[in-house]
């Protein structure tokens with residue numbers, strides 16, 4: 001993550017522990033993505049034994065999704081807490 005925004009020179013180094021709260025931004029996003037997949041897994045599992053691989057695929061998908069989701073959550077947190085509309 002860059003120290004400053006290359007466009008507006010906004011300092012991205014906030015106080016210590018600032019990005020810990022990005023967890024609370026990513027948490028509902030994870031719920032929105034994975035609760036339907038888990039429910040779908042329950043449904044498919046009763047249909048055919050082929051879908052026994054559905055949950056391992058979801059777990060691998062969760063690990064792959066972690067890095068982009070972390071970055072998206074940081075960007076959302078910055079946009080929620082920093083006022084970009086003020087004219088300097």
Ligand SMILES: [Zn+2]
Pocket residue numbers: 005006007008009010
């Ligand atoms: Zn900027």
